[in-house]
Amino acid sequence: MSAQTDRELADPQALAQLERHLGDLEATAKRTGADLSAVIAPLQQQIKRLHAELSGRISRWERVQLARAAGRPTALDYVERLCSDFVELHGDRVYGDDPALIGGPARWQGRPVMLLLQQKGRDTKDKIRRRFGSSNPEGYRKAVRLMDLADKCGLPIVSLIDTQGAYPGIAAEERGQGWAIAESIRRMVRLRVPAVCAVIGEGGSGGALAVGVGNRVLIQENAWYSVISPEGAASIIWKDSAKAPEAAEALKLTASDLLELGIVEEVIPEPMGGAHLDVDAAATLLGEAVSRHLDELGLLGASELLIQRSARFRALGAFREGQETG
Template sequence: MSAPPDHATHATLKAQPRNLHKTAEETGANLDAITVQQQTQPQKLQGLLNVGISRWERVQLARAPGRPTALDYVELLATEFTELHGDRVYGDDPALIGGPARWQGRPVMLLLQQKGRDTKDRIKRRFGSSNPEGYRKAVRLMDLADKFGLPIVCLIDTQGAYPGIAAEERGQGWAIAESIQRMVRLKVPVVCAVIGEGGSGGALAVGVGNRVLIMENAWYSVISPEGAASIIWKDAAKAPEAAEALKLTAPDLLELGIVEEVILEPAGGAHLDAAASAASLGEAVSRHLDELALLSPEELRSRRSTRFRALGTFVEGQSS
């Protein structure tokens, strides 16, 4: 795989990415949503930690213009994708899409958080921030996957669930909770991969997998750095400080046992070589699906539940 990006490349990239929050303010799409089986790879983790890229720079790389979206990866890795629409309750949500497909030849059910590829598309999809009908549609697709024995592949890329008033009126929190509960009870293999941003319950709603993977320059946290800074310091400009405190980058998450694997990106970031990024993602997801295919439905459900219940536990040691 390609070596991690160098400092000069990151210095350039840091100045280039679009400020999505400014765009969100101008368009009215609020993005600041407030809403196991561990396979450690010490040598890979050490390499990432030694690169010297700050956590805030990682966040900027996750937002870099041209970074592959979920649909970009599907076009490169899957065939026969058939998008299914609607939650059978209220309507359809273009921010969270999915349907059956063949992932590198394997029949699967895809759940995709799609930010959009240009300004018009991003506004339409609310930058990947779903309304309740998006999560209810996800539950409908999970039911189908369970019924037909299809493994589920989730590609996560959102700063959080959409926090609009209408979304709250239609039961945003309840929809997220139902999606999490349904994922825990699935009897088919579930592999989730954070390909860009993974914020709050909006990401966790489709992130309860047997294996959770993350791209090298993606982030995954209970809240975005800007959201945390706005709450703690009343100043979104302190987002870089918040990013350091949140420990939201791929190396942090691997060290804490929140993800099973960090998927390396090409030098400079995934946006510079989508094909190479897709090859790395496809290989990792398929490998984990192969391993999970050896487990029984009850083992899959039990191990998934145990995995998430164990997160955040710690034991206090006695001082010598």
Template sequence: MATHYLEFEKPIADLEAKIEELGLLSATSGSFETEIEGLRKKAEQLRKKTYADLDPWMKTQVARHPQRPHFVDYVAGLFTDFVELRGDRQFGDDQAIIGGLARFKDRPVVVMGHEKGHDTATRLTHNFGMARPEGYRKAVRLMDLAERFGLPVLSFVDTAGAYPGLGAEERGQAEAIARSTERCLTLGVPSIAIVTGEGGSGGAIAIAAAGRVLMLEHSIYSVISPEGAAGILWRDGARARDAAMAMRITAPDLLDLKIIDRIVPEPVGGAHADRETTLANVGDALSEELQAMDGLSPAELRARRAERFYAIGRLG
């Protein structure tokens, strides 16, 4: 797969193009290893500097990167014996949210998450990760199953928001999101949510109201997209950058506001630059968080979750 460079990564792209060009010349016109090695070091230093200084709008672009690991990648890399469960038992199956039973480090769990797709065909199949009511009702069904059998729930959040189409509204989109959020909050089993890309509005919180909420380092989590906020505040979606800078949507901001509990580091260059390291970091964080909840009773889990969310916005 060809590397997709973001706008602010163009200087890095130029250096890597020169490295590739010299590599081709080396095959026909002698060795350029010294020059290539120097350019590689320069590109790596530039990548480190660039990613150390990302502003919120740059992080928004990284969070939306098309080559960022998606839910199916986390399932394939972190879980075994995954058995997908489909349908909401009312209307149909929504592939914007995928979920089922699996083993995580040999421990049975219920896992679910938004799936955006990786090419045109799969993006259409998964509706770009924007779930309809059936997706949230499927999530409730999965959480009911988890509670029935005493299984932890692991949720992977990556959506621009719930699908706003007419059919979704006619089938009760708001009610479905509210019921899913409510079920998250009332679970008597350990629950962990991790925002791996975009955490957009109610479409995200419907499966993210967990006992512990994590975010990948360059992901975002917000009540509305920067473009949406710019459209409301200034009636100009082109001012999305201004909105992103003001909204405090990045992981460090949200940790400071106590909206999330932990930041999971990404490799230099973002999750898309080194998927294996990203998956390993996420797996380690989930394992540590699960172990910390071992031995807690259903009542303790509910009480801790309630206290966690009641504390958001508290002054003093």
């Protein structure tokens, strides 16, 4: 392939087409048993080369697209690679179970923890069932139940965040969506055990914050975290969701933005081109980061954890006092 052709292809949309083509070839090879390595290997190298070229000039909106890339690892993909003895607990003891927010005790790289997981789903049917990771009130009430159990058993909490926001349905509002989110935030603030939260894809609005009040908040390189999605902000400000790229720039929602603003403690690197291209490598990087922060927080007592967590969130934000006029 010529250098000119490479330059023409070096944009996210063309790259996404190549990645879909690669996925089709790999699926065909797996299904038929045919040896397509002579075609797949050069395509993999081409994709890596184009990702390297794009990495230095990728926009905030393009980061958002990477966070939504087909095949990006879900919370359960990471659990399968990093955890053992996971026992999913169901129900909120009030209304029912919510498959968009799941959790239970597990061993994170050998360490006993309580998991809180926002699970988007892996295929179309699963994504619809889980509402693409957007929880109803029972999901947040289930999270509170798991936090109570974690405190009782002395289990550190690991929360993996991946949602565009809480589910906006009428039934969810009728069952107290806002109240359930507030209760989850309040309960997490009062935890007496360490809590490490990691944004692994999308972190939208109160739906993400409900399980994001940790002693440490981490984010993967191509994830985003914001008070609102770019499309939502564009619809409010410009009455046009097509203005989402402009909204993304204004929101400063990327990992590097959040680190600079002090919203997160660490940006977790991803494999070249994104976590969806090498899930095992992405899991290794995530596992190491979360375990390191759990080690550090394990040195603190319950009172120290409460004070540190409260101080962390009170310190967020910036303001400037204006001069009086008149």
